[in-house]
Amino acid sequence: MLVPLFxxxxxxxxxxxxxxxxxxxxxxxxxxxxxxxxLQENIGRAGYTQHLSAAIxxxxxxxxxxxxxWCAQPERVLRTARIENWALAQAALxxxxxxxxxxxxxxxxxxxxxxxxxxxxxxxxxxxxxKSALKPLIEGARAxxxxxxxxxxxSGVRTLLKALKNGxxxxxxxxxxxQHGEGVWxxxxxxxxxxxxxxAKLHTMSNAPVILSYAxxxxxxxGYVIRFVAFEEPLGDTPQQQARAINLAMEKLIARxxxxxxxxxxxYKTPRGVMPAPLAETEAAGGDGA
Numbered sequence: 109m110l111v112p113l114f115x116x117x118x119x120x121x122x123x124x125x126x127x128x129x130x131x132x133x134x135x136x137x138x139x140x141x142x143x144x145x146x147l148q149e150n151i152g153r154a155g156y157t158q159h160l161s162a163a164i165x166x167x168x169x170x171x172x173x174x175x176x177x178w179c180a181q182p183e184r185v186l187r188t189a190r191i192e193n194w195a196l197a198q199a200a201l202x203x204x205x206x207x208x209x210x211x212x213x214x215x216x217x218x219x220x221x222x223x224x225x226x227x228x229x230x231x232x233x234x235x236x237x238x239k240s241a242l243k244p245l246i247e248g249a250r251a252x253x254x255x256x257x258x259x260x261x262x263s264g265v266r267t268l269l270k271a272l273k274n275g276x277x278x279x280x281x282x283x284x285x286x287q288h289g290e291g292v293w294x295x296x297x298x299x300x301x302x303x304x305x306x307x308a309k310l311h312t313m314s315n316a317p318v319i320l321s322y323a324x325x326x327x328x329x330x331g332y333v334i335r336f337v338a339f340e341e342p343l344g345d346t347p348q349q350q351a352r353a354i355n356l357a358m359e360k361l362i363a364r365x366x367x368x369x370x371x372x373x374x375x376y377k378t379p380r381g382v383m384p385a386p387l388a389e390t391e392a393a394g395g396d397g398a
Contacts, residue, residue, distance in 0.1 A: 110245045117175035122188060123329025125172045133168020143372055150371040154297040154362070162367035169325060170216065170370060177218045178245075182226070182252060188331035189223050189323065196336050197277075197319055201228055206272035206316040209279040210307055210339070212358045213370040216323040216332050221279055223323075223334050225255035231271040232279040233306075235260045260287070265306065272314040282307055282354050285374070288381035294351035297359060300385035301375050308343055308350035320357060324365050337361065 117125065137144050147167070151160055177185055200207045209224065211217045224230045234257050237246050247257060256271075258264035258278075268278045283296070286304040293300040311318055318339035323332045341353040362369045378384055 111179075114175040114245060115179045117172075118179035120176070121329065122173065122176055122331070125176055126169045126325075126329040129169035129172030130165040131168065132172060133165050136168065137164045146374065147372040150297075150373075150375065151366075153299060154359075154366070154371075156366040159367035163369070163371055166325065166368045167370060167372055173216060173325075174218065177216065177222070182222060185219065185222060186226055189219055190331065190333050191223060191336075192333060193336045194227065196338060197224075198227075200317045200319060201275070201277065203317075204275045206275050206314060207277040208272070208307055208310055208314075208316050208318045209277060209321050210282045210318060210354065210357070211279060211321045212283045212361060213281065213373055214322045214362055215325050215365060215368045217281070219323050219332055220321050220334055221255055222252055224277060224279065224321075225252050228277055229254045229256070229271075230277045230279055231256045231258050231268055233258050233260055233264060233268060233281075235284070265310075268310060269313060272310060272316045278310070278316075280304075280307055283358050283373075283375060285377055285379060288379050291379075291382075292347045292351050293385045294348055294355050296355045296375060299376055301355065302377070302379055302382060302385070303351040303355055305347045305351060307354055308347070311343070320361055322361055322364070325368055335364075 137147065147163065148160070151157060151163055156163075197207060197209075209220070209230075211220050221230055221232050232255065234246070236259050237243055251257070256267075258267040271278050282304060283301075284304065285291075285302055286306070290306065291302045291304045294303040295301070296303065307318065310316065320337040320339055321334065322337075323334045325332055339357055341357045343350045343353050376385070
């Protein structure tokens with residue numbers, strides 16, 4: 109049922125889908141106290157409360173643009189995207205060590221994989237949906253030429269490493285909460301968040317360079333600007349230092365268009381089987397003195 113619906117919606121112009129998304133985002137915000145509280149807390153913690161109204165609408169846009177990004181003809185989708193600084197990624201690929209693309213839940217992150225796959229082979233890590241009804245939609249709709257999916261398990265990690273050793277590109281969402289044993293606690297906007305250690309491990313094993321990417325959503329459905337940014341944070345030696353360095357890089361990327369981050373995402377949840385997070389430094393010190 110979902111696949112035909114998404115395909116039908118994909119024929120609508122992007123401005124219309126974004127308009128519907130803006131309305132839906134505001135309705136969900138008003139109707140769901142839990143959703144509203146989490147969004148307010150997360151955006152407030154990061155210091156971007158002034159972008160709250162825009163973030164509410166952007167959250168809805170991120171959902172309603174999926175039929176277009178996943179189900180419209182690839183040529184039509186990519187016509188809406190302008191690429192900036194691809195030379196950075198191409199230079200890394202030409203070096204033959206592969207590339208680790210890190211993309212947070214910022215802007216239209218789903219379109220980035222397609223843009224990369226239009227230029228080179230990409231293997232993207234994804235988490236299989238829990239509901240079987242969603243599997244044909246998420247896996248089938250994401251399938252594109254040059255774009256391979258690797259499940260978030262041991263087999264998928266091996267697939268990623270193999271791609272890097274073959275000099276190819278891989279993609280991960282580093283702000284996605286990992287499962288038990290796959291992460292460490294590291295500050296994210298001043299509060300410990302369970303953070304995946306996989307990007308740093310893959311970098312250590314392959315020596316592949318890390319490149320950040322995000323797709324800024326333009327107003328009035330005018331499309332997207334996909335930007336590639338060099339990763340400049342020292343990774344450090346321990347998993348905690350490496351996770352914090354990646355979180356810091358994500359924070360700086362989010363600062364470029366804070367209204368387009370998915371603040372409603374439950375970034376600070378404790379996965380099953382994981383010990384609760386330690387107190388953040390400000391909390392351990394007794395708050396900020398207010």
